[in-house]
Amino acid sequence: MTTRAYGDRLIASVAACAWAPLALTALTAAGGCVVALALPASMAAAVDAAVTGGDALLATVRLAFLLGATALVDIVSAIAGAAYSASAAGSLRMRLANRLLAVNIVEAGRFPTGELVNRLVSNAATTASVPMTLIGAGSGLVTSVGGVVALFTIDWRVGAAFLTGVPLALVVMRVFVSGVSGLYDRSQAAQGRLAARLTETLAGIRTVRAAGTASHETSRVLRPLPDLSAAGHALWRAQARGGWQFTLTLSLIEILVLATAGFGVAEGRLEPGAFLAAAGYTALGLAFAGLTETLMGVAHGRSAARRLCQVFALPVLPSGTVPLAAGPGVLSFRGVTVIREGGPLLDDICLEIPAGAMTAVVGPSGAGKTTLALLAGRLTDPDRGEVLLDGQCLADLDLASLRGAVAYAFERPALLGGDLASAIAYGGTVSDLEEIRAAARAAHIDDVIRRLPAGYRTPAAGVWLSGGEIQRLGLARALLRRARLTVLDDATSSLDTVTEAQVTAALRDGSRGRTRLVIAHRPATAARADLVVWLDSGRIRAQGTHRELWRDPAYRALFAAVSNGEKPCPATP
The missing domain is CATH 3.40.50.300 (P-loop containing nucleotide triphosphate hydrolases)
Incomplete structure (x- = not known):
């Protein structure tokens, strides 16, 4: 099994350790999708009722209820997410610490102390965040698909206009994500080397001061910095390229949808509220664009998980089962x-x-x-x-x-x-x-x-x-x-x-x-x-x-x- 596969198994085991708050987070995400998809239709109904003289009070109450439900879902989601993050990261750090205490002491020396601290603190938290990130990705995808379906229910022409720009957006996403995974590996490796050198220097700080070698030690500690900087700048460049490409693509999709809906209202095929609903569902349909950031987070987390798997792969000293009998000490x-x-x-x-x-x-x-x-x-x-x-x-x-x-x-x-x-x-x-x-x-x-x-x-x-x-x-x-x-x-x-x-x-x-x-x-x-x-x-x-x-x-x-x-x-x- 590859290191990547072991990393994915580690992420799954972390999710299993904190399944209750994670399940609550998933439920609130599902509820959030339902409320989000109902909100544009409710807003459209309220506008149409106000324009046509319908039952505006009922439409307003329905809209207020959905807005309150949105706030409640957000609150519960925040609490459940915090509970999961604390539980999952804590249990993973405990497992990692127990592993380090159980490994062959000579093998543990393969990793500098600062490197292990970096993995225990930073990489463990990043790995534990992946299931939450995936739930966010799933809810975003469901919301996006629901928004597109709703556009087709308004008018098939409006839905078709939206789908026209989707293939281009997917190509941009694929190119972007495939290029950042390796950059995360490089960045985290450089961070680990820098942390290891810093820990060594702090442990011998009296010697550094006595020898007057502070400038030399500073240079030594910061030697991995160019690698970290190069990886960081490469990530920023990739984000910049992806940013303007996405912005241009999504703006094009939004213009196509709103223009199509506007022509429908002008021709009398659609009610005025339908135009407002089309605008709302277009925003929901474009939620798949947020998957880029989400997929970056997943790539970051999987990279961290692979680094943790290197520690979990260290051989442990298996305990026997025979109790030590009394003896003189030969x-x-x-x-x-x-x-x-x-x-x-x-x-x-x-x-x-x-x-x-x-x-x-x-x-x-x-x-x-x-x-x-x-x-x-x-x-x-x-x-x-x-x-x-x-x-x-x-x-x-x-x-x-x-x-x-x-x-x-x-x-x-x-x-x-x-x-x-x-x-x-x-x-x-x-x-x-x-x-x-x-x-x-x-x-x-x-x-x-x-x-x-x-x-x-x-x-x-x-x-x-x-x-x-x-x-x-x-x-x-x-x-x-x-x-x-x-x-x-x-x-x-x-x-x-x-x-x-x-x-x-x-x-x-x-x-x-x-x-x-x-x-x-x-x-x-x-x-x-x-x-x-x-x-x-x-x-x-x-x-x-x-x-x-x-x-x-x-x-x-x-x-x-x-x-x-x-x-x-x-x-x-």
């Missing part, structure tokens, strides 16, 4: 291979991490350390081989039970939650403030939090902390979980040597009996570990204690930069 890698962009990140890794041990993983940049850490808690899956926890394959396990058994601390932890206490307790079952403080003390962040005006109740959003302090909050979160397996992925890279030693000691002594996997860059961290695994080019080069491996000059060279007071891997500013 972590095993059996023939594990991970391939990305044509090359192996990890190649045939066979490794067993003992229960309750603290294992350090060392190696140069690009050796596969982070990939190994992601595999340990099944944040990604291997292309070959399997990862086991206490003899159970992670792919077979229920994800909820696995998440409860594995705690992570990352290089740049996200402070999620209302306040700092909630940020430390995030994702766990512990909410007691004393236990949260104990974890913070173990991570050597308690004194920093206490110095803040609101202490542990300080809002997590926007709190001004250093990179090392934020890392210690992430470490406190991992320590609080008391998980069977704790994984530290570069989680101490921003700590000074003394604090890193204190945190590592707390991790070693305060988590005895629980398995710990630590990505290490400092020799002191490796020295405190029970086992050191040395990765090189995606393979295990050696494993043993730090003392045993230290005899190898190449192993000592890994830590030479640290010994000289430099970081082995550049820290993200």
